[in-house]
Amino acid sequence: MFDLFRGFGAIFYKEALHVRRDAGTLFFSLTMPLLQMFLLGFGVDTNIRQINTVVYNADGRRESRELIDRMKNSDTFHVISYVENDHDLNDLIIAGKARVGIKVPVDYSDRLLHNMSAQVLVLIDGSDSSVAGQAINVTNAIGLDESLRRVLQDRSTFAVDMRPKLLFNPDSRSPNFFLPGLTAIMLLNVTTFLTAFSIVREKERGTLEQLFVTPVRPYGLLLGKLLPYLGIGFFELCLILFFMRFVFQVPIHGSVFLLAILALPYLFAALSLGILISSKANSQAEAMQLAFLPILPSVFFSGYIFPRETMPAIFKPISYMIPATYFINITRGVILRGAGIKHLWTDGLALFAIGTILLVLAARRFQKKVIMA
């Protein structure tokens, strides 16, 4: 067993020296994720508010003005301009200056006063589905509310009163949603690149071939390469958590210790992926391209941005193969929902299994290379 990992200590020692000597790369790879974090944390808000809206109020009387005010007060619509004809209304939407156009017909107030049904035209730009969805929901809600009030008049309460309560992220803050997921993507990024490069560099220099003629065994080589970068990945995680908690004020509801423990199998999987990439790539440029491959599925299929529930059925299995899927569940679980080990141990186990499979694949490829090189 010990023999299987022969040379581990020597490789670890050397790898640590490389890292120390190349402080520039280390600094760069540690700060890049923080930069991304600042961009996403401060610059992106997923809550749709203040949609640019154009209003054509052909009626203009009190009832119609009340309706417009209610729309404005919803925080969803931001009226940028009032127009006086259909043409201008359409034009502003086509030009992209407004995403919603509200037309109150000339007989709106009259119909209401005569207890007839009044219609309001709401034009919505469908080119951004989340904006459109939000606009539809809010206009419907306002319409319904408006109608009920007129029907009920004297009764003060509704028969059924829905009281939605937003758990874990009551203010629906975007950083709370984004940053735990971003943690997973950033760790994947940094660690995959670092390990892939560290091995491909040796291929380019010819030192890898030299190592194959020494008593170093493939697993000793790979683990010696893996552990220093596991350390760096772990440090990166601490850095990210620190900024998340104290700069972006994301409350951590669960145990930081548990998060740290569960990060280990994730880092293990990411590093093994880097090693697998390096077994394929023969130059740093090639490694760079290959290392980008896992990033996209990790962003789109892991539930980081788009919920996995809405994925077409054929993509579901893919999401289960992506390490980020499990780790995003872990980070959101621990940080936002305060989940414990009993909720998350399966994710940890899955990550460990993926990591082991990737490492064994990589070791076998290297073993074959040793022999066929």
Added chain:
Amino acid sequence: MASAPNNSAEAAISAEHLVRRFGNFTAVNDVSFRVEKGEIFGFLGPNGSGKTTVIKMLTGLLPLSEGSAYVEGLDVRTDSEGIRERIGYMSQNFSLYYDLTVAENLQFYGRVYGLDPARLKQRIDEIVQLNGLAPYLNRLSAQLSGGWKQRLALGCAMLHEPKLLFLDEPTAGIDPVARRQLWDLLFELSGHGITFFVTTHYMDEAERCSHVAYIYYGKLIADGTPNSLRELPEVQPPGTLRVEITTPEVTRALRFARQIPGIRSATIFGQSIHALIDDHFNLEELREQLLKNGIAVGEIRPLAASLEDVFVELTNKHQALLETARV
């Protein structure tokens, strides 16, 4: 650990009928040779002729398609682990970590071979002493000149006191002084009983080896001491003589000489022509004929075949054999 057959026990390397095929291509074709302990074995051949493939087979990196080989008494087919512990290997590009210092490179390779700290320190001291690396210990190996890089690489390959060292083109791209120094070092180490397996393209280096072999497109076509090769009948057919003709007009002289019957072959070497002639050929007559054609002639004297002559003759002969076989 497999026990070696008796006849291989005393050889550093014994290879019998080595064959290595890559698909349809036979890179190494029935190669047999034996390297005794303490020899400096020069392994020569054109690029792509199978030199590196043979080294890979002997170091256990590449399985044999056929044949058998024992390195330091261990079977390469079953005990490549054991072999890797006993041999040192220095590749053409020196395989150093350029962002590590000289001392760190030595430390690393020492640890790779599992030397315990006390012995590692002792061995590093010895190597530094032997290779004169002391002034450079804390310098990054990237900043060393080619000759020093090569000394460091050799030092790294020797830390674990291997009895057999494979040097794959150790002097490619090294200045002549460093080249000379390396060979002095090899002779010194060889005096201590270390065996060297050296590949090279330099004929003067081949001349320094105690044993040379020449591989040509997968076939071993020469194997022996430099002197025994010079006397091969293919190189020096009975009834022939090798002479050196010095002349300032080598090109014209060569064209002329090649037309004279009795001169079997002629090549230019700097300011002289090396010719293989029938030994009843009159040298004075040759001089006269050259002078008559306005070619100034300095000296004409008998010459021993160089290893280059040997390899050229053997290659031509082998090439001819291949062509007749094809017809």
